[in-house]
Amino acid sequence: MEGVPDDFALIEDRLNHYVDAGCDLVFTTGGTGLTPDDITPEATRAVLDREAPGFAEAMRAEAARHTPMGILSRGISGISGRTLIVNFPGSPKAIDELFGVLAPTLGHVVRTLRGDSRHDGFR
Amino acid sequence: MEGVPDDFALIEDRLNHYVDAGCDLVFTTGGTGLTPDDITPEATRAVLDREAPGFAEAMRAEAARHTPMGILSRGISGISGRTLIVNFPGSPKAIDELFGVLAPTLGHVVRTLRGDSRHDGFR
Amino acid sequence: MEGVPDDFALIEDRLNHYVDAGCDLVFTTGGTGLTPDDITPEATRAVLDREAPGFAEAMRAEAARHTPMGILSRGISGISGRTLIVNFPGSPKAIDELFGVLAPTLGHVVRTLRGDSRHDGFR
Numbered sequence: 115m116e117g118v119p120d121d122f123a124l125i126e127d128r129l130n131h132y133v134d135a136g137c138d139l140v141f142t143t144g145g146t147g148l149t150p151d152d153i154t155p156e157a158t159r160a161v162l163d164r165e166a167p168g169f170a171e172a173m174r175a176e177a178a179r180h181t182p183m184g185i186l187s188r189g190i191s192g193i194s195g196r197t198l199i200v201n202f203p204g205s206p207k208a209i210d211e212l213f214g215v216l217a218p219t220l221g222h223v224v225r226t227l228r229g230d231s232r233h234d235g236f237r
Numbered sequence: 238m239e240g241v242p243d244d245f246a247l248i249e250d251r252l253n254h255y256v257d258a259g260c261d262l263v264f265t266t267g268g269t270g271l272t273p274d275d276i277t278p279e280a281t282r283a284v285l286d287r288e289a290p291g292f293a294e295a296m297r298a299e300a301a302r303h304t305p306m307g308i309l310s311r312g313i314s315g316i317s318g319r320t321l322i323v324n325f326p327g328s329p330k331a332i333d334e335l336f337g338v339l340a341p342t343l344g345h346v347v348r349t350l351r352g353d354s355r356h357d358g359f360r
Numbered sequence: 361m362e363g364v365p366d367d368f369a370l371i372e373d374r375l376n377h378y379v380d381a382g383c384d385l386v387f388t389t390g391g392t393g394l395t396p397d398d399i400t401p402e403a404t405r406a407v408l409d410r411e412a413p414g415f416a417e418a419m420r421a422e423a424a425r426h427t428p429m430g431i432l433s434r435g436i437s438g439i440s441g442r443t444l445i446v447n448f449p450g451s452p453k454a455i456d457e458l459f460g461v462l463a464p465t466l467g468h469v470v471r472t473l474r475g476d477s478r479h480d481g482f483r
Contacts, residue, residue, distance in 0.1 A: 147351045148289065149315055156287060166394065168420045168431035174422065175298065182341035185291035193394055218428035224262045224418060226394045242397045271412065271439055271472045279410060298421065305464035308414035 144204030248280035267327030369405035390450030
């Protein structure tokens with residue numbers, strides 16, 4: 115866990131650090147809203163090689179089942195090197211609600227990113 | 238309310254006008270389909286600083302509950318300066334059905350864009 | 361039907377071939393996952409003039425109703441010239457489940473791409 119201010123270059127730098135360090139999964143929290151300093155999605159996009167929009171879409175759909183405000187999160191998700199990066203909103207309550215959307219996939223995601231190339235039909 | 242033809246530069250110009258004028262919310266209607274002259278999403282993207290995809294995603298999901306054709310709208314949503322821009326499809330019936338998805342968020346959106354920085358958990 | 365290896369330039373070339381040949385609809389299968397050789401969405405994006413994200417979004421939402429792994433597909437959808445291109449995942453079972461999302465729209469899509477400009481409210 116590391117706290118980083120709403121600074122584009124700093125977020126980009128820290129994300130690249132964790133990608134270079136070989137982390138399988140990097141989850142960010144916060145900085146996904148509508149205020150001018152909410153630039154986590156943009157800094158994340160700068161680091162991604164390939165977007166994987168299904169995580170962000172499914173999290174917003176789940177959030178919207180809890181509150182109409184769930185559509186406000188601008189989070190994105192994708193792959194840089196062999197690391198999956200996913201932007202969560204900042205609220206601990208929302209993180210709790212949304213983590214369950216990803217949880218069942220993460221074992222498979224990590225095996226895939228590490229190079230276990232058995233096809234599972236959702237490639 | 239202003240009518241604008243399906244002209245990329247003209248749509249871009251009028252959107253920039255409303256952003257520069259300090260409008261909180263700009264809703265476009267039409268021009269989001271599959272024909273060659275449907276270029277409202279592309280002209281909108283040219284004006285946006287940051288995408289806010291949750292509005293467009295939730296509107297398509299809601300539209301698809303009414304008709305399978307709901308997935309055809311290519312509308313996008315995002316922020317330019319301190320203005321939220323959302324592309325609606327052209328049908329008055331669809332606009333009625335979809336406005337309810339956004340309505341509960343708009344008070345909060347406007348307060349956020351105007352700089353009321355109280356965190357609400359969906360930043 | 362044509363088999364193409366996971367080669368960016370080759371996929372791009374074959375997609376452009378079918379667009380230039382005037383195909384109404386091009387469906388790809390596979391190459392939409394998280395492994396380094398899954399680059400079908402990126403090669404597709406290189407060919408598209410305009411994204412039509414509703415197909416890909418609705419397919420992922422439907423896939424997620426069948427399995428949490430449904431969110432892993434990175435497929436995109438959009439228009440190149442007068443051709444709609446949609447990325448399906450590689451599993452025959454998933455293709456069966458997801459084709460139904462698109463099927464009711466395809467007659468209208470083809471008429472629209474061919475220039476039947478009657479408005480239907482979802483432009």
